[in-house]
Amino acid sequence: MSETHAQSVSYVRETMLSEQEPPVTERGVIKWIRENLFSGWVNILLTVISLFVIYWALALVLPWAFGGVWNAGSLTECREVLFSFYKDSHDGACWAVIEDRWLQILFGFYPPELYWRPILAFVLFFVALAPVLFAERVPGQLIWFTVVYPFLATWLIWGGAVWTPILALLGFVAAFVAYKILSKVSGPIVANLGALVAALVWWGALMGPIDDSLNRMVGAGRLEDTVASLNQQAEDLPVQIAALEADAEAKASEIAAAVETKNALLVEMTEIRIEEFAIDQQIEPKEDAVQLLNGAEESIGQIEDILSEWGGVPEAASDSEADLADAEAAAASIDGLIADVNKFLGDALNDIESNTADPADVAALLAAGATQADASITEDIDALVAKSDLTDSLGDLIDLATGLTADASASDLAALRADIATASALVQSDVDTLDGIKDKIIAANASDLEAPQAALVANMAQLTQLRDEATTIAQDNFRISSQQTENRGFLTALNSLTERENSLPELRATTQELRDAVPSAYRNMIDVNQLPEDATSEDAAALNAYLGARNQELSVGASIRDTYAELGRVGLRPIDSRQIGGFMLALIIGIAGIVLSLPLGILLALGRQSHLFFVNKICVAFIEVIRGVPLIVWLFTASLLLNYFLPPGTNFDLMLRVIIMVTLFSAAYIAEVIRGGLAALPTGQYEGADSLGLSYWQSMQLIVLPQALKISIPGIVNTFIGLFKDTVLVVFIGLLDPIGLSNAIRADTDWNGIYWELFVFIGALFFIFCFGMGRYSLYLERKLQREHR
Amino acid sequence: MTTLTDPPKAGFRLSQLLYDTRYRSITIQVIAMILVILGLYWLVNNTIQNLSALGKDFDFGFLSQPAGYDINQRLVEYSSQSTHGQAAIVGILNTILVAFLGCILATILGVIAGVLRLSKNWIVNKLMAVYVEGFRNVPLLLWIIAIFALMTEGMPQPRDFKVGGDASMILGETVAVTNRGVYVPGVVFESGWFASAAMNWLAVIVVLVASLLVIRVVRRRADAIQEATGDRPTTWWQQLGLLIIPAGLVLVLMGATMQYPYIRGFNFTDGIHLRNSLIALWLALSLYTGAFIAEIVRAGILAISKGQSEAASALGLRPNRTMNLVILPQAMRVIIPPLISQYLNLTKNSSLAIAVGYMDVRSTLGGITINQTGRELEGMLLLGAFYLVLSLLISAVMNVYNNRTQLQER
Structure with missing residues (x-):
């Protein structure tokens, strides 16, 4: 049996077939593309649309971005360079503005040195x-x-005496010491309050006088040396300024020479391209004429539509008012359209008659250069229609059109329309021929233009470098001149220092005397406005005299303090907040806002979780009010209203006010983030801490907050990103953030009309920062998830 | 024998206020209250003193004085003779308008982008990632002024739309995008029931809302029948009819006709003129918030475990029904709370209108009115109160919706 079987089965495979490669469509790139991009008709549609969008966006942006000009002194120069490369301002970016101003966008008006x-x-x-x-x-x-x-950074950025930040830091030390001492004697409540009081007393009452006396101590010893060195400088600085001015003049003449070269190159290129421009001048009026003729054709079409709709001349079907009005309107619009047709035809004829030349003239225009380079141009010129032919046909059309009335027959209209179409086609063919000639001229000129184009680019680079050098010289000059002015003022102040110090006791006595003259009820007033209605004019005069004397006393005192602060300063040159701007301002406000708001945010979050009814409600109200109102309203509050809320006479820096407001604002957001962190902790942690017998603050400090804050870090980073982006809103209250600077740059006549380059640069700066931080926060989130498992 | 006695009952000692946890919380609250009251007193006292030094008082009477300035976009009657209070209302309506339009468009964009970001299609996926990251990481203000610049610098002038000009209208010759704004067809009522167009529209909206209520009844009935018999009666044509016919009837009765913008002289007339300021603010707010909503939607859908969709497929549901019946209802619960806060953000961000001169409440009440009357304190207080109330209202409404979707959870 088995043998027969063996015979009937001629071949039995004894080994497995080796695995075959999958078909081409089921492996590698093709499989991936099929599965991911073309797996169904929806997917195919999406892919095609996305590819189209990507192509469209890249085609719009890439040539613009990469065909841009990096070296130029103004938008006009950018356009000149672009024009000499056959581009207009849409085809190439003017990155020169970034090259020129990027330091300003980063640092504002901070002194470059x-x-x-x-x-x-x-x-x-x-x-x-x-x-x-x-x-x-x-x-x-x-x-x-x-x-x-924080103290170090403040000192570095704003400058000033080295002991000011140290003294400020000592406030915290005072609070800590007070807390330690009091917590040994009594409970935590008293200790906390004591610490608060100690810090406030230090900052409010002790820090200022100590700072002043330090300044005075150092300053008194330096007085003579400083006066001597100032006198020395008064002799030296003018020499330096004169040298710098000479340098600046030399640079200016170099720049002028380079600009001359540039203009010569531009003229040279214009001369090479003169034939091209001549042809352009022929093309433009003809293109206009084609458009006008098309307009006329369209208008006749509309007349035909109206006539066919009414079946002839519009006539009212009945005597009803509506019908009459309709017919009248239709007749009026036909009249209007006829007038349009006449106007269009007239304009077209006018364009061609007064703005174009005969082919013979065109040939004469081009005789000089390009025709030799490319003989076929002559043939093209022969293909042009004679000007008289064009004007004649248009003249005929106008004759026909003037005869046009509302009762024109359909065939007349159709004939007129066809004639106009023929004329339009004729002009269009001329335009096409001229375009062809232009292309040939451009091709013929290409080689001639290469040398001046390259020269222009080199010249622009040189010009940019010269201008950079000139800017450096101007900055040095400005620095030294302002130092000279400052020195003069300082010297005057030093010379009058003793005098002012001696006058102070007398001023104090006068103030006291005048104060005594004011009725006691009015003595604490700060303005004459506050006097009640029934106050006598003598009282008002007395109050006025007292307030004036007090102001004088205070200002003399302040000026003495300022002089000593300058004289006795051991530290960095102080910088005014107004000089801080750009991206640096955004960073300072953002970082200060987040760092300062953290302690407040933690307290608010704990308060919102607290079971103490009153504390809880205060925190909820604060958080919700802050979060319910936009930041911009808070910023306006800072700039308009903060002066109302603070003691009379306080007036401080706008930037500091903004930082205070931003701190309060972000504290509310941070509080919500930390509340999330607190809620995410398992209840076992709280209960465990309680069962160990820890007090509330101990359990928070040792058990809860370290864990809750760790969970909250991604949220805090995200809050920071939001706050950092929102810092640009300070532009509305007059601080110079990047967007404010972009407005300022645009206000410069050199860069008037520049938008996208600045937007792209500022947007890219923000994107890099925010995207980086966002990635970091994602990484943290993942890491935390892993650690929790 | 020993007797157990209670420890001696001590009377209340003052130190218990500090050391006894029963009383300490009261002490802390009292101290906090005193500190807060002192702080408030300090602020109010300073304000009173500063105001009197400046010779100002605290008075809201300026709201009934004539404003004397024009507002270029108004949803209700307003002229320069109207009062500051009316100017504030016009501003408030403009704020609400842009916030409402923004929320709708942002939701549409966000949902589309969020769903497409989950697509297996690599190109679409990455394209949406670029959109989301690009808008999330650049300040909104920059987008607003960029879109505004695009509209004013990049679009053709109205006179280019004249016959023989370079530009042409889009969407079947009905919409013109120009550098002065967008002109779209409008509806006019030839025999309206009320004098003002706003009231006529209100009537249409009232009818629409009533129709929606009736539709809900129809659907409830259909649900009840389905519950009872297992068969759902076909109601879509009833619903459609109920939605369209009453409102359409009202429109016809009021003689509503479409009015298309057309060029006259050097500008467009008729139709509705959407100013560049509105367009720029609206688009920028929607695109920016849409990017955030996309992330929320994505996270919401990802939060539904894979088993849910697998179980749905095992039941034989097709993908779109899986999405509609299984995934979305569950995802909505995750999506809604952050969505509410995005709507709130959008509303608050609409105050950036200042960048493009859109006349919202900050520009009227908080801008020109304050400058003209010198009432910073009162003006800013009212402005803050308005935003606060609006925020609380939106979150209250959305919370009601949220609670209703949450209730289905078991």
Whole structure:
């Protein structure tokens, strides 16, 4: 049996077939494309649409971005360069504005020679951040640097005496010492209150006088040396300024020479391209004429439509008012359209008659150059229609059109329309021929233009460098001149210092005397406005005299303090807040807002979780009010209203006011983030802490907050991103953030009309920062998830 | 033998206020209250003193004085003779208009982008990622002024639309996009029941809302029948009819006709003129918030475990029914709370109208009115109160909706 079987089965495979490769469509790139991009008709549609969108966006942006001009002194120069490369301002970006102003967008009007200070502060920021973000990888002692950093950074950016930040820091030390001492004697409530009072007393009452006396101590010893060195400088500085001015003049003449070269190159190129421009001048009126003729054709079409709709001349079907009005309107619109046709035809004829030349003239125009280079141009010129032919046919059309009335027959209209179409086609063919000639001229000129184009680019680069050098000289000059002015003022102040100090007791006595003259009820008033209606004019005069004397006393006192502060300063040159701007301003406000708001945010979050009814309600109200109102309203509050809320006479820096407002604002958001962190902790943690017998603050400090804050870091980073983006809103209250600077740059006549380059640059700066931080927060979230498992 | 006695009952001692946890919370609250009251007193006192020093008083009477300035976009009657209070109302309506339009468009964009970001199609996926990251990481203000610049610098002038000009209208010659704004067809009532167009529209909206209520009844009935018999009666044509016919009838009765914009002289007339300021603010707010909503939608859908969709397929549901019946109802619960806060953000961000000169409440009440009357304190207070109330209202309404969707959870 088996044998027969063996015979009937001729071949039995004894081994498995080796695996075959899958078909081409089921492997590699093709499989991926089929599965991911073309797996169904919806998917195919999406892919096609996306590819189209990507192509469209790239085709719009890439040539613009990469065909841009990097070296130019103004938008006009950018356009000149672009034009000499056959581009208009839509085809190429004017990146020169960024090259010219990027430092300003980054630093605002911060003095260029002091850029190292904010840069150092920025670098140190990461060192200070390290113990918080990478606690496991850096030595623990670094946390002390984090504590000191805010004071250090403030000092670096704003400058001033070295002891001012130290004295401010000592306020916290005072609070700590008071807390330690009091907590030994009594409970935590008293200790906390005591710490608060100690800090407030230090900052409010002690810090100012100590600062002043330090300044005075150092200053008194330096007085003579300083006067001597100022006198010396008064002799030296004019020499330096004269040298710089000579340099500036030399540079100016170099720049003028380079501009001459540039203009010569532009003229040279214009001369090469003159035939092209001549042809352009022929093309434009003809293109206009074609459009006008098309308009006329369209209008006749509309007349035909109206006539066919009414079946002839519009006549009212009945005597009803509506019908009469309709017919009248139709007749009026036909008349209007006829007038249009006549006008269009007339304009077209006018265009051709007065603005175009005969082919013979065109040939004469081109005789000189290009025709030799490309003989076929002559044939093209022969193909042009004689001007008289064009004008004649248009003249005939006008004759026909003037005869046009509302009762024109359909065939007349159709004939007229056809004639216009023929004329239009004739002109269009001329335009096409001229375009062809233009292309040939451009091709013929290409080689001639290469040399001047290259020369122009080189010249622009040289010009940019010269201008940069001139800017450096101008900045030096400005620095030294302003130093000279400051020195003069300082010298005067120093010379009058003793005199002012001696006059102070007398001023005080006068103030006291005048104060006594004011009726006691009015003595605490700060303005004559506050007097009641029935106050006598003598009282008002007395109050006025007293207020004047007091103001004088205060201002003399302040001026003495200022002079000593300048004289006795051991530290960095002070910088005015108004000079801080650009991206640096956004960073300062953003970072200060987040860092300062953290403690407040933690307290608010704890308050919102607290079972103490009153504390809870205060925190909820604060958070909801802050979050319910837009930041811009808070910023306006800072700039318009903060002066109302603070004691009379307080007036401080707008930037500081903004930082205070932003701090309060972000504290509410941070509080919500931390509340989320607190809620995310398992209840076991709270209960465990309680069962260990820890007090509320101990359990918060040792158990709850370290864990809750760690969970909250991604949320805090996200809040920071939002706040950082929102800092641009300060432009509306007059601070110079990047967008404010872009407005300022546009106000410069050199760069008037520039938008996209600035938007792209500022947007890219923000994008890099925010995207980077966003990625970091995502990474943290993932890491936390892993650690929780 | 020993007797157990209670420890001696001590009377209340003052130190218990500090050391006894029963009383300490009261002490803390009292101290907090005193500090807060002192702080408030300090602020109010300073304000009173500063105001009197400036010779100002605290008075809202300026709201009934004539405003004397024009507002270029108004939804209700307003002229320069109207009062500051009316100017504030016009501003409030403009704020609400742009916030409402923005919320709708942002939701549409956000849902589309969020769903497409989950697509397996690599190109679409990455394209949406570029959109989301691009808008999320650049300040909104920059987008607003960029879109505004695009509209004013990049679009053709109205006179280019004349016959023989370079530009042409889009969507069947009905919409003109110009550098002065967008002109779209409008509806006019030839025999309206009320004098003002706003009231006529209100009538149409009232009818629409009534229709929607009736439609709900129809659907409830259909649900009840389905519950009872298992068969759902076909009601879509009833619903459609109920939606369209009454409102359409009202429109016809009021003589509603479409009015198309057309060029006259150097500008467009008729139709509705959407100013560049509105368009730029609306588009920028929608695109920006849409990017955030896309992330919310994506996270919401991802939050539904894969088992849900697998179980749905195992039951034989087709993908779109899986999405509608299984995934979305569950995802909505995750999506709604953050969505509410995005709507709130959008509403608050509409105050950036200042960048493009859109006349919202900040520009009228909080801008020109304050400058003209010198009433910063009162004006800013009213402005803050308006935003606060609006925020609380939106979150209240959305919370009601949220609670209703949440209730289905077991």
